[in-house]
Amino acid sequence: MMPWRTLLLACCCLAPVLRAQTQPADLIISGGTIVTMNAQRTIYLDGAVVVRGDQIAAVGPRATLEHQYRAPQTIVAEGKLVLPGFINGHTHVPMTLFRGLHDDVPLDEWLHKYIFPAEAKNVNQDFVRWGTRLAVAEQIRSGVTTFADMYYFEDAVAEETKAAGMRGVLGETFLDFPAPDNKSNAEMLAYTEQFLKKWSGDPLIHAAAAPHSIYTCSKKTLEDASGLARKYHAPILIHVAEMKKERDDSERQNNMSPVEYLDHLGILADDVVAAHCIFVDEPDRKILAQRRVGCVHNPSSNMMLASGVAPVPEMLEAGVAVGLGTDGPAGSNNDLDLMEEIDLAAKLAKISRMNPLALNAPAAVAMATIEGARALHMDKEIGSLDSGKKADLILISLDHPNAVPLYDIYAQLAYSLKASDIETVLIGGRVVMRGHKLLTVDEQQAIIKAREYKNKIAASMAMP
Amino acid sequence: MMPWRTLLLACCCLAPVLRAQTQPADLIISGGTIVTMNAQRTIYLDGAVVVRGDQIAAVGPRATLEHQYRAPQTIVAEGKLVLPGFINGHTHVPMTLFRGLHDDVPLDEWLHKYIFPAEAKNVNQDFVRWGTRLAVAEQIRSGVTTFADMYYFEDAVAEETKAAGMRGVLGETFLDFPAPDNKSNAEMLAYTEQFLKKWSGDPLIHAAAAPHSIYTCSKKTLEDASGLARKYHAPILIHVAEMKKERDDSERQNNMSPVEYLDHLGILADDVVAAHCIFVDEPDRKILAQRRVGCVHNPSSNMMLASGVAPVPEMLEAGVAVGLGTDGPAGSNNDLDLMEEIDLAAKLAKISRMNPLALNAPAAVAMATIEGARALHMDKEIGSLDSGKKADLILISLDHPNAVPLYDIYAQLAYSLKASDIETVLIGGRVVMRGHKLLTVDEQQAIIKAREYKNKIAASMAMP
Numbered sequence: 001m002m003p004w005r006t007l008l009l010a011c012c013c014l015a016p017v018l019r020a021q022t023q024p025a026d027l028i029i030s031g032g033t034i035v036t037m038n039a040q041r042t043i044y045l046d047g048a049v050v051v052r053g054d055q056i057a058a059v060g061p062r063a064t065l066e067h068q069y070r071a072p073q074t075i076v077a078e079g080k081l082v083l084p085g086f087i088n089g090h091t092h093v094p095m096t097l098f099r100g101l102h103d104d105v106p107l108d109e110w111l112h113k114y115i116f117p118a119e120a121k122n123v124n125q126d127f128v129r130w131g132t133r134l135a136v137a138e139q140i141r142s143g144v145t146t147f148a149d150m151y152y153f154e155d156a157v158a159e160e161t162k163a164a165g166m167r168g169v170l171g172e173t174f175l176d177f178p179a180p181d182n183k184s185n186a187e188m189l190a191y192t193e194q195f196l197k198k199w200s201g202d203p204l205i206h207a208a209a210a211p212h213s214i215y216t217c218s219k220k221t222l223e224d225a226s227g228l229a230r231k232y233h234a235p236i237l238i239h240v241a242e243m244k245k246e247r248d249d250s251e252r253q254n255n256m257s258p259v260e261y262l263d264h265l266g267i268l269a270d271d272v273v274a275a276h277c278i279f280v281d282e283p284d285r286k287i288l289a290q291r292r293v294g295c296v297h298n299p300s301s302n303m304m305l306a307s308g309v310a311p312v313p314e315m316l317e318a319g320v321a322v323g324l325g326t327d328g329p330a331g332s333n334n335d336l337d338l339m340e341e342i343d344l345a346a347k348l349a350k351i352s353r354m355n356p357l358a359l360n361a362p363a364a365v366a367m368a369t370i371e372g373a374r375a376l377h378m379d380k381e382i383g384s385l386d387s388g389k390k391a392d393l394i395l396i397s398l399d400h401p402n403a404v405p406l407y408d409i410y411a412q413l414a415y416s417l418k419a420s421d422i423e424t425v426l427i428g429g430r431v432v433m434r435g436h437k438l439l440t441v442d443e444q445q446a447i448i449k450a451r452e453y454k455n456k457i458a459a460s461m462a463m464p
Numbered sequence: 465m466m467p468w469r470t471l472l473l474a475c476c477c478l479a480p481v482l483r484a485q486t487q488p489a490d491l492i493i494s495g496g497t498i499v500t501m502n503a504q505r506t507i508y509l510d511g512a513v514v515v516r517g518d519q520i521a522a523v524g525p526r527a528t529l530e531h532q533y534r535a536p537q538t539i540v541a542e543g544k545l546v547l548p549g550f551i552n553g554h555t556h557v558p559m560t561l562f563r564g565l566h567d568d569v570p571l572d573e574w575l576h577k578y579i580f581p582a583e584a585k586n587v588n589q590d591f592v593r594w595g596t597r598l599a600v601a602e603q604i605r606s607g608v609t610t611f612a613d614m615y616y617f618e619d620a621v622a623e624e625t626k627a628a629g630m631r632g633v634l635g636e637t638f639l640d641f642p643a644p645d646n647k648s649n650a651e652m653l654a655y656t657e658q659f660l661k662k663w664s665g666d667p668l669i670h671a672a673a674a675p676h677s678i679y680t681c682s683k684k685t686l687e688d689a690s691g692l693a694r695k696y697h698a699p700i701l702i703h704v705a706e707m708k709k710e711r712d713d714s715e716r717q718n719n720m721s722p723v724e725y726l727d728h729l730g731i732l733a734d735d736v737v738a739a740h741c742i743f744v745d746e747p748d749r750k751i752l753a754q755r756r757v758g759c760v761h762n763p764s765s766n767m768m769l770a771s772g773v774a775p776v777p778e779m780l781e782a783g784v785a786v787g788l789g790t791d792g793p794a795g796s797n798n799d800l801d802l803m804e805e806i807d808l809a810a811k812l813a814k815i816s817r818m819n820p821l822a823l824n825a826p827a828a829v830a831m832a833t834i835e836g837a838r839a840l841h842m843d844k845e846i847g848s849l850d851s852g853k854k855a856d857l858i859l860i861s862l863d864h865p866n867a868v869p870l871y872d873i874y875a876q877l878a879y880s881l882k883a884s885d886i887e888t889v890l891i892g893g894r895v896v897m898r899g900h901k902l903l904t905v906d907e908q909q910a911i912i913k914a915r916e917y918k919n920k921i922a923a924s925m926a927m928p
Contacts, residue, residue, distance in 0.1 A: 096865075099869060099880060100876050100880060101871050103824075103825060104810075104824035105820065106821065134868070137865040138865035141864070141865065302815065303812065303814055303815040304811050304879070306817070306820040306822070329880075334875065335879065335880050336866070340804075340807075347768050348815070350768060350769075350770040351770055351772075351812070351816075353770070356769055356770040357568065357569070360568035399911065400602075400605070400911075401560070401598050401601040401605065401910065401911060401914075402602050402605075402800070403911075404918070405564075405914045405917060405921070406918065407563075407927070408564050408566075408567065411564040411567040411798065415564065415797065416563060416798045418799075419882070446865065447864075447867075450868040451870075454870065454871060457869070458871065
């Protein structure tokens with residue numbers, strides 16, 4: 001990587017050349033340290049981001065851009081960091097309403113004794129709406145501008161996400177047993193086809209199909225779900241190699257690893273987002289890279305459920321795009337704070353290899369931004385501050401004790417700054433949070449509703 | 465543990481008996497969910513804490529205590545959690561000014577190429593003052609009311625801590641090479657004796673001696689430092705079995721583990737606080753328990769430096785008191801957020817054993833409170849909300865999306881709530897933060913000074 005000061009000076013020198021014309025724009029983020037996460041990882045110390053419509057029109061030194069562009073609205077970013085919005089590559093947002101329902105139990109017990117019964121008794125469209133609304137608020141507060149979700153009633157997730165002005169890759173779940181929304185595969189297919197059609201071409205919502213995993217979906221279900229997705233050029237979201245048992249069973253039943261099995265079925269391609277990828281060996285990683293599958297690492301969840309440690313450095317080395325995810329906010333995290341995943345991705349890689357060089361701060365920050373965009377196959381659209389990309393960006397305050405002194409921006413982002421330092425969030429050029437105040441979600445209403453749901457859910461589970 | 469609803473009802477039944485007299489107090493924390501962390505782990509759903517002077521006069525149901533006590537000041541805690549303040553059992557607070565100076569390098573390189581030169585060039589009394597002031601602000605914001613520190617110019621640390629109204633176990637460092645303050649062991653002894661005398665009997669500051677470790681202190685230095693501490697009934701702070709190399713070297717040189725060696729020297733007793741304790745096997749853990757040594761686990765630091773994973777469940781099982789620490793905020797964390805250590809202690813134990821039951825939320829929260837107090841040998845004074853203990857307590861808001869719904873208080877504390885949810889902090893009955901506003905530290909001045917120090921330190925290291 002070039003030293004960023006050099007780059008900054010290089011860009012400053014262009015200023016006189018570009019000064020000739022003044023172009024209209026809608027909004028200028030002015031001043032502040034612009035951490036572009038572009039290919040050169042350019043950082044502008046006194047920079048600006050020009051927004052026109054839902055896109056970034058220009059990124060560069062403030063002095064230059066303020067001469068080149070005029071806009072009716074300015075957001076002063078002086079003394080702050082400006083970054084591309086974070087990308088939460090894997091979650092189940094309506095499960096906010098089950099946050100902390102039962103923790104510290106084995107996954108199997110958690111699923112069968114608590115979550116499946118709780119879902120059967122409580123999950124309906126209203127539940128999904130309110131759970132999503134709460135999750136959207138929590139995610140915006142932690143700087144997430146795009147998230148990939150897998151749940152039921154995903155159309156309701158999409159409507160809530162759209163209403164909040166968030167960007168989502170939202171997958172309706174396929175399973176070989178009755179789900180809270182669709183009771184058969186035929187129903188799942190019909191629902192999902194309708195869902196994919198409805199959202200086709202939407203600027204914020206990328207509707208997707210989400211065959212849950214190889215251990216919950218038959219060959220036919222996997223093929224049906226991915227076939228349907230491909231008919232509509234929609235992404236495919238799936239859990240892959242999350243559990244040791246999943247790998248062992250696949251090797252016994254299919255004589256193939258989960259990755260090999262999915263590849264054998266023709267499912268792996270550059271429209272697949274594979275969550276977890278813990279038990280992926282070298283041949284698997286080669287396949288994932290060759291097929292251009294995006295992978296999503298969920299360090300909090302993998303630690304909390306004691307699932308295992310994904311070979312992230314090796315995946316990156318093999319050329320696999322690896323993003324970050326919080327996983328669901330119940331039983332496996334329990335929050336939607338992507339900044340904690342940045343910190344944990346680096347620390348978990350280090351301790352699991354007993355090597356402090358295993359994964360560094362710039363790499364972990366990239367996983368939350370541009371590499372996360374690659375993992376969702378959206379890097380042409382989001383993930384860095386480049387002109388022509390969507391204007392999804394966040395302003396981070398440096399005014400709290402944990403933010404100073406500032407020697408190294410990436411280290412500060414990974415290890416010292418917190419979600420609570422995120423002050424302002426734009427998605428597609430729209431300001432969705434300003435000065436810590438959410439503008440597109442009625443957060444208080446969602447919180448009140450979550451408390452009501454708690455009573456209802458606890459009663460359904462005969463809890464105090 | 466008894467179900468807390470039962471306990472609550474039991475306590476309510478005492479109300480009529482106690483209602484007879486009305487006693488004066490200084491302050492009542494009224495309403496809210498009181499998470500006492502007492503021996504029975506009583507939780508009062510609509511409780512109160514009565515403060516008189518620097519102590520807790522009573523804890524119980526609100527209705528009962530409001531009849532029993534009158535006070536000129538009330539803090540309404542309705543809808544909030546009230547807990548004993550968190551205890552940061554191991555840190556090096558002035559190092560805030562080196563936060564993020566150079567990360568993602570091996571410990572040896574970090575120490576010798578960056579930190580030791582940076583300390584030699586920059587650490588003086590002024591540095592220590594400002595670094596401490598910044599750290600005190602950051603710690604209060606994350607609910608820490610007591611911290612144990614090891615650094616140089618520790619008297620300046622003590623003065624700043626006292627000025628902020630914080631409680632500290634503050635150890636002046638002993639090493640076998642010249643330190644930024646004292647250049648010889650004779651100077652270290654003289655400085656520390658003066659330091660111990662000065663703060664003797666102070667209600668907030670517990671001055672201590674801190675022989676750094678067995679690999680930086682000779683037998684004589686270890687004995688001199690601990691002998692001096694014992695002369696003044698002061699605690700002894702030391703790093704123990706932090707590195708594999710430390711253990712291997714000790715076994716080769718002394719034919720004993722680090723713990724056995726320290727025990728052999730007569731140093732291990734119920735006035736010792738041992739940080740890290742990663743490489744402690746079963747015989748070591750028996751010794752630590754028998755000698756009533758307090759241990760402090762630093763999960764962030766151990767992960768970031770890839771030092772190893774302390775056998776926390778085994779230490780707890782052996783009866784060792786284990787607290788939590790952030791370690792220094794430079795190179796090994798990089799913040800002073802103890803709530804993240806609660807989360808990580810549980811998650812690191814789970815993933816490192818591939819067992820989701822390895823350490824649960826109630827145990828991790830205890831490590832930050834009552835077990836942390838035991839580890840500092842201060843459990844008669846702090847660590848739980850019990851009458852007669854110091855009035856060190858925190859109010860946590862439940863008004864953000866990450867805080868709801870609330871099924872299980874300990875799970876919420878460990879996995880979902882953040883330092884930024886901490887709203888009000890009392891230490892020794894004094895309100896040091898109210899509604900997120902620090903009352904005893906000029907935080908802005910400390911932040912400005914940290915930025916100035918950054919320029920100075922970067923220049924001294926020929927950094928950009």
